[in-house]
Amino acid sequence: MNLASVTHDLAFMTPELVIAVGAMLLVLMGAFVSKSAYRAITYLSVVVLLVAGFLGVQHAPDNAQVLFNGSYVVDAFGGFAKLIIALTAACAILLSADYLAERNLEKPEYPVLALLAVLGMYVMVSAHDLLAVYMGVELQSLALYVLAAYARDDRKSSEAGLKYFVLGALSSGILLYGVSLIYGFTGTINFGKLMTIAKDTSNVGLIFGMVFVLSGIAFKMSVAPFHMWTPDVYEGAPTPSTAFFATAPKMAAAILLGRFLFEAFGEVVSQWRDVVSIMAVLSMFVGAIFALQQTNMKRLLAYSSILNMGYAMVAIAAGPVYGPSALLLFTAIYAITSVGMFGVLLSMRDAKGKEITKISGYSGLSKQRPLLSLALTIMFFSITGIPPLLGFFGKFQIFIAAVDGGVMPLALILVIASVISAFYYLRVLKVVWFDEPSVEIVGGLATTKVTVTGVTLMIALLTPFIGLIYTASMAAGHFFK
């Protein structure tokens, strides 16, 4: 591999380079400029992400570019995901600014770590061999562990970070073990080569390794039964970190799993469909049923994200023909809606500026903050999947994919899970609109407000343009056909 080809390949990685270089510059800025640079670094990291997102779209190649001897791929499928990841991560960083400042946690590390996590996600999304997968996953995870434990004086935050780290390390081990099994039995870690080898279904070691890798990624996606960490970490971590966990990494992991199964094992769907289907059903069950008992908004949203990752698994189970577009569209809409929901959560502060996480604290919100209530309502309706809001289209697309892809039972379970989950979403709305106010609620801080408004408008106003998003995701998903 000569220098020329390296430069050629690097040219396709401009967005990744922007993030990497941006993160390093901001570290330096944090180290040498005083603490007061926190805000500047935060906003600059947002700018970096927006630039990366923009460049990703701008420089999207017409055809898939396989780089670095087949270990990295830049294509429309990943490009679409990267744009959404950058956008939602930027929102999450914006959400953190005032929150952390109010709690004396305004350290430059936070946005920098978030940037590095996003870099990891970019690698995950574009990974085309198992080492790139591992590298992306670890880069993302290590940054996220720190973000979970970021409020280190807070017992719960530390606990969350530790739990996340221990279990994450276990899952990384499983993933890595799977990688080594695959390499041991096939002699390659490249997706493209695996595709031809996997056609020989008698290779037990390869399939076994595939299950391990699948399980490892499923942990990152927080798909049942590898979801156990999710509610605890979501609850314990500082809320902006949770907002971050629930959005971009979920999308990145889902896209990674999709690419891994569709590309490396796309010819042998029957080998993994059962496992994916079981995970989908379990996730939908856990996400729908467990959430009914929750009294804490953060835990509720944790189950909500488990549920939605269950839906994403249905899209994957639909196979490489029907799955990709649905997976892209759905996870994108999910990530956008999720970051909005956390924005609302962060706007819930009582008179002392303490955040309100109990659902009962939301009672009578509509009488105190009608606009915020409206925003929450739009987002909850969207994620429940009520037309004509965005969420409906994502879910609908998965439903269609499941029916076309021949996994009708999953489509039925998806509907049932949606019905059950509608109950807990609507219960919150009932508390918001029909109960009497209990505590005085002060609105969110500036950056939160901006984010919530932006996301709400996006959900509400993008609805007429669903066709655009739809076309984009369809085009991106066609890559696998």
Place this chain on the structure above:
Amino acid sequence: MNVTVETLALIVVFAPVIGAIIAGLFGRVLPAKVSMTVTTGLLMVAAASAITIFIGYWDKSLVLPDEPIRIFKWIDVAGFTSTWSIRLDAISVVMMAVVTSVSSMVHLYSWGYMSDDPFKPRFFAYLSLFTFAMLSLVTAADFMQLFFGWEGVGLASYLLIGFYFLKRSANDAQIKAFVVNRVGDFGFVLGIMSVYFVFGTIEFKDVFHAIPHHIHDTMGWGKLQLPAMEVIALLLFIGAMGKSAQFLLHTWLPDAMEGPTPVSALIHAATMVTAGVVLVTLCSPIFQVAPFASGVVTLIGAITAIFAATIGIAQNDIKRVIAYSTCSQLGYMFFAAGIGVYQAAMFHLFTHAFFKAMLFLGAGSVIHGLHHEQDMRKMGGVWKPMKITYAIMLIGTLAITGVGIPGTNFGFAGFFSKDAIIESAFAASSEGLPFATFAFWMGILAAFLTSFYSWRLAFMTFTGTFRGDAHGGHHDDDAHAHAVHAAHVEGHHDAHQEDGVAPAHESPLVMLVPLFILAFGAIFAGFIFNDAFVGEGAHDFWGHAIYVSPENHILHARHNVPEWVKFMPLTVTLLGLLGAMIVYLWNKGLGEKIAKATGPIHAFLYNKWYFDELYDAVFVKGARALGDFFWKVGDQKLIDGIINGIASDTNIISKKSVKVQSGYVYHYAFIMLIALVAFGALVLLKKG
């Protein structure tokens, strides 16, 4: 010339709907007089056009187009098309003339009758809407448009029966009319579907042309195969029974009298209720090849004729007497159609429209004059203040009882048409048609009863001394529910005469003029059109509109019936008159005595053969019990039980399963590893 016919036909059909739209949508903002003038004026124009077509067709100065006028394609899906059209043939021309002339008279009459009502625009809008629906019914070129008109008149009827919407009984009556008609309509819809099923089209022309190829078709399920023509004819007749209030589906018509009297005259006497007769006549090609169904039509018609007449003699409400009379006369029309003399059925429909509308409007005049009193027991001696109305009612009575001199061309309208039917029934019975003999004797008997109850009505209302409350009518039972009316009544208590004379006043000219015009029809319609409808000119006049099979010669055979048959109707009519004179003119109080003496029989007739009670017990209570069952057991216990059960089970499962989430890392890690092993085992097992 054709252009003119088509233009005129368009005016006839669409003038009323324009009026209905203007009065219906803008009635609240426009002065009431504007709505009234527009609707009435447009109806007059329509009537003038329709009569021009009718007279032109009758004296052969005008040729009707063979093809229906196609206005627009209404439904066009996968081999099923329906075009909005105006079909012009003898039937539609006759019906257009009848509908628009009666309707325009009723519009005019309503100026007087409804003068105190605060909702005049709504009333006139409904009337015009009804007229439009009726016209689209009679001019339909396929079953779909026919059905539209059918339901349209049903809707207008529903709205107008419940026009006094504050009155509970009016609301009940309108719902009853609607529900009973649903029963008939269900049959009708099935009939239309069967037509489509058998013929693959619903266009009248195509269907009737194709009948020879389908005479022996059968339809049914598996082994149960029935002759298709009989099935279609029977189903269509069930529809006709509902709309025309025939025996078993008649219960709604008397209750429909809750509507304002002009409505009763227009819808529930002259036009809508005859739609069934029009349907059977229009479908004569089908009925002619369906002898069994025709026999059923004869039987039901004959039963209705006699059944309604028996009830009519025992009723005390002036409008109900006329309502049962209508029911009975419709029975005549149906058994005429059943034995195959559709021409006579249409003729009776035509003459009946005039004299029955007139009788209703005359009764309305009395009711109006007596401040909305409808009970004949509280009338009497009304002739003195209401001489014109009295004369009109006498003409109507002479017309309905069919007075005339057999063998000559002298007689009132009913004489020609009713005698044509009765003579035909005799001729049909000598040809051995099913139920024809029965129909003949029932027709004779009903003629006697018709005469009796019609004269009873005339005598009880107009002669003798006033028996009512001298202080005006009873506003709480049958009066306008609209409170405004009370004020009107108080204002008119100007002239209280001596005892025994009704405190009535003659109706205003605007109500009398329509009566004069209708009276003209009641006297002369039979005489003038006898030849064209059922005489020598009948074949030319009806042309292709009515089909009679080549073996059917009844219309001619009726001229050869024995002399006694020709004199029979007049004889029984005079006997009926005599009977009524004995009971109600010469012997005061004899009526009550007879009623007492015949206790149970009178009660049976007075209570309308207890049909309402029977239906209430079987259908209303039955439906309610069924509804209760589905509600309390099916819905509340079963469905709600399942759903609430699932919900609470979900909650229980949720409560239990949440405990898995213990918070201990080693629990979580354990579950992860177990899952990993399980998945690994799964893929290995699958490999076998």
